Amino acid sequence: MSRLVRRGITWMICCLAVLSLPQAGLAQWNANQIQPATALSQSVLIQPAELVKALQSGKNQPIILNVGPRMLYLQAHITGAEFIGPGSDPDAIKQLHARAQSVSHSSLIVLYCGCCPWSHCPNVAPAYSELQRMGFTNIKVLYIADNLGTDWVYKGYPTVRATN
């Protein structure tokens, strides 16, 4: 390949890179960039009914951490759940890290979000990965198929709701 052709190709690649810059802004909205909930293994999931049973048993109470958006947490959250912040946000992951530092690595921690359908949730998998990286061995992620309303609140499970 002649030097001229190689230079031409390099020039074209540079031009394409520059032209694609405006798209970079849009790409941030693309959920594919964030580890989806579907990446989690079935073995780490806990079903809503199982969690209710565990809560009602009164023993070995899990630490429940909400890794969803603040507005939705304020609207309704699982009784006893602590707000951390959306797991897709690096600041929330720092918050999770800080919160988890005072917890024994063998403690049962349940993470949940419920912002949107499981296949679209960007928050639980990054939070799970962080706890796993920190060495926690008993992490569960609450499987919320559609959203917190449908899969938890409207089923009558223990909830703290915003008052009107």
Place this chain on the structure above:
Amino acid sequence: MIALQPKAGTELAPDFTLKAIDGTSIRLSDYRGKVVLLDFWATWCAPCQEEIPRFVEWQNQYRNQGLQVIGVSMDDSPEPVQRFNREFRMNYPVAVGTQDIASQYGGILGLPVNLVIGRDGNIKAKHLGMYDLMLLKRELNLQLDSK
């Protein structure tokens, strides 16, 4: 997805006034006489991202028949909403919602939440979660056809 149908479209949509992200004011009752698609959404909500381009399209397509889409974002701050609004070229009023408004609408317990509000100001349909857009379009057309 769950469809929460108010009683035969007789429940009046709670009125609200919000400051839109372009600085203007949005008052729901100002749109009485139009068919309103009220969309509770957020920039981080992937299903919302799928719906919004369609809503932009419908706003153009049905504007003259009296459709008004209104977006109420459940983001914690207006900055990402403003950027999203520009990048998705949203052609309808958008504001950041409040806890109070969310509660008035029965609580926003997941996103998106779409409401079809008739020309009389009554809620004709409410959908929590991802909803079939063909069905939603049909519901809107039904309302647009009624004068």
